[in-house]
Amino acid sequence: MQSQDAARHPAPSSPAGPVVDVEQAEAALVEHYPRLVRLAYLVLPSGMGRGRRVLTAHSLTQRALPRARTPAPVIPSQPAGRDGDPGYALVRLQVVRTALEAGLPLRRRAWPRRAQLPPLLPQVWGLKLFPRPGGADELALDQRLSALSGPARAAYVLRGLERLPDGDVREVLTAAGVTDADAALDEAGRVPDEYRLLDSPEFDPCSLQARPTDLLRRRRHLNATLVAGAALAVCGALLGPAGDGRGPDGAAAPPYAQNPAARAALDPGKLTRVSPTAWKTSARVDFSVWPARGDLTGDRALLRRALTVWARPGGSVRVSATPGTPSGGPAGPPQLLYAGTVDNARVVILHDGLRIARYAEPVDGARGAALDFARVDGAGRAGAGAVVLGRTDGNVRYLTAPWVRGAGERDLREPDSAATDLTLTDGVTPPLPSPALKPGPCTSWRVLQLADGTGTRLVTDLGELVPARLTAGRPGTDGTSVGAWAPFACSLSAMRSAGVRSVNVWAFAEQPLPDASGSAVWACTRAETWRGGGARVLAQFHTPGGRSGAVTAKAEDVPACGAREPRVLAGVLWKSGAGAWYLLAAGSRDTASVRATGGVEGSARGHLLTVRAERGARADLKGTLKDGRSISGLR
Known part of the structure; x- marks a missing residue:
């Protein structure tokens, strides 16, 4: 655990890294200000109250700039987008250090550290500011974090928000003055790893709600406030420096105008x-x-x-x-x-x-x-094929990459129809119907087809600035097939406004149906995001004659159906034409056996399972892969 003396007199143990200029540190702080303030807010103890916690988080982050050129610690930045930025590593370390200091109790015989005092700036008069409330999960996580020590809370946040491995978390905590980083990591490990909740609005001190303070008290003190304000105005007029020539319409206020x-x-x-x-x-x-x-x-x-x-x-x-x-x-x-x-x-x-x-x-x-x-960090030739210029009246216009030689429009729901050629004007497409803006039932899903000399690619508008690329086939094969998307195109609506980079559909199994009803196709769609985490996976079941697949399971932040773990197991309760109910389950081809427990009992060798069931029954699915590892059903 962290001693008070250690926090008051930090002694970074990390070797010195590159020297960071004040301008470089300020650029990193301005660029990543919302994340740094969230980091400070989460490390601060909840006992100080949400309003003061918000203002303290902003104050500590704004004071994180060094006063001169400073060697950065050799501690890596957060992997997604900040790796190798010594300016970010430096200001993040200062935010963690001062947030830990602010959480220490005051000593009767020692002067308080600056971080332990109420913030001088920023200040808000007449309003109480606090983040938007989250759900029950966020409240439970906040209560668990409040029960931790400051170093353990910092360890949890660095693991979950910054995505740092334990070795790097240990380095940050040690540099911030924590004397026993291993104990902090162990204590943090006792809290369930619900890291996705750290991105919730519940913990966002930059997106706030406002409520009035004590109105009666303000009325009683109004006269005194007016007198004090008048005195300050007079003093400011007499003693204030002359203006620097920037009018009210200046291009930018500090820090931009000064840096x-x-x-x-x-x-x-x-x-x-x-x-x-x-x-x-x-x-x-x-x-x-x-x-x-x-x-x-x-x-x-x-x-x-x-x-x-x-x-x-x-x-x-x-x-x-x-x-x-x-x-x-x-x-x-x-x-x-x-x-x-x-x-x-x-x-x-x-x-x-x-x-x-x-x-x-x-x-x-x-x-x-x-x-x-x-x-768009990490975008290659395929991911940088187009951006959205604008949306009007349900249509979208794209600006295509300079290497795009031809463009067309096609409907994923009609795989047999040819693409309609589009005329590009300086790389700009004509207006195309946007499936992200179309109201009502999903009867079509129109996408943009791009040809660049190395292949043909499909992209779709999901309501964001960069269209998502569509692929088909076993994860990692990077194939393109309109036919594979036809039954599952409408499931793309579940991927809107999630920062999706690409979506892949994979028909991982074909299963004969009971009562001579033909064969059904099992598929999974996986949406990868630009930020790395937050991938969304859907398992879908398509029966003969059906226009669309039915979503049977959803999951987020799981490796299933992806390049790292190209395996999946899913199940569904299905009613045959004869009126009988069955539990149908299927795994990818490398599944050696499937077993159902709970409301339905049954097992089968191979990657397919068919068991009679009752309507509304629930079952847990487990599978064994050919290499002996186990796999759970997607849910």
């Missing part, structure tokens, strides 16, 4: 512009080699507005981000991919290496502007 790197990020003249032929000779074929296209690439006023809104969106700007995507300003000048008129809007598409940012404003003015973000 040279951030000032450069607001300059349209410093935007990165790539040659139209760069992709032909580049070792990397992704968004980094897209040229700047569109009829407004020379409109400096539009580009400046887009950059300024990205750095400091106003209250009237609609901001959205796919799950796991930070929405902070750019750390440096981003790359311009597109600036042009799309239907009734002016649109700017920017890329900063981690994210795609889309700024859109009405043609008749900047009111009603929108700013959207999507993660």
Whole structure:
């Protein structure tokens, strides 16, 4: 466990890493500010109250900047998107260290540390701020975390939120002044690993609700407050320094206007512009080699507005981000991919290496502007084939990659129909019906087909900035088949707005049906996300003559049906044409036997199981693989 002296006088044991400039640390803090504040909020003890906990988390994060060039500890950043960033590792370590200090009790004979005092800034008058409430699972997890010691709570959060292995967690805790990191890890291990809940709005101190403070008390103190405010205003007028020339319409407020790197990020003249032929000779074929296209690439006023809104969106700007995507300003000048008129809007598409940012404003003015973000780190040739330019009247327009030679539209529900060729204008498609925006029952699912000289790929709009790629076949084979998707296309609606990178469908078994009813097809669809975690898996069952498959099981954050674990087992209660009920179960081809227990008992050798059952019965499925390992039914 952590002693109070250790937290008050930390002695990092990690060897010194690269020297981090203040600007580099600030860029990392601004870029990942929401995650760092969430980290601080989770490490702080819940006993201080949600309101003070929110303000303290923001205060500790904003004070995490070093005062001068500082060696970063040799501790890796969080794997998904921050690996190798010494600036992020440095500010994260400072956030953990001060959050642990803030949770220590005050000593009667010692001066309190700064982190133990109520935050001077930020302050909110007249309102109580607290995160949006979650569900029963989040409440239970918060109660479990509150029972842990500060170091154990930090260990749990570093494991779950930062996805660090235990060795790296040990390094962070030791550098933060924890004297017994192993004990903290052991204590944290006694809490169930419900890490997905750490991303819940319950623990997001950047998305807050407001309620008034004590109104009667405020009324009694109103006169005193007015007098004090008047005195401060007079003093400020007499003693305040002269202005620096920035008007109310300045491009950015601090820290952006003060940081040279951030000032450069607001300059349209410093935007990165790539040659139209760069992709032909580049070792990397992704968004980094897209040229700047569109009829407004020379409109400096539009580009400046887009950059300024990205750095400091106003209250009237609609901001959205796919799950796991930070929405902070750019750390440096981003790359311009597109600036042009799309239907009734002016649109700017920017890329900063981690994210795609889309700024859109009405043609008749900047009111009603929108700013959207999507993660695209690790996108290769297949994942960087297109981005969404805009959606209007149920239609979507795409901007395709410069290496796309041809595009077409086709309906997954009609695999025998040919693709309709599309005319690309400077890489922009005509408006296409968007399945993500279509109301009512699913009668069709229209997708974009792209040909780039190395193959044909399918992508679909799932309501986000980057379309999801569709593949078919055993996980890892990366095949494309419209026919494989036909019965299961409508299940894609369950993948909307989840930050999906790709979806694969795999028909893993074919099972003869009782009572001479033909054969059914078992398939699983797996949606991988840009952030790595949060993969969604559906098991589906398709009977002869059926228009669509029926979803029999859902799971999230499981390896089944994926490249790491290309195995799956699923079951369903099915009623034959003769009125009899059966438990049908199927595993992938490498399943040696299947057994059902609980409400239905039965077993079978091989990867298929058929057992008579009662209507409404429930059963647990277990399978044994040919290599002797066990597998559980997807549920």
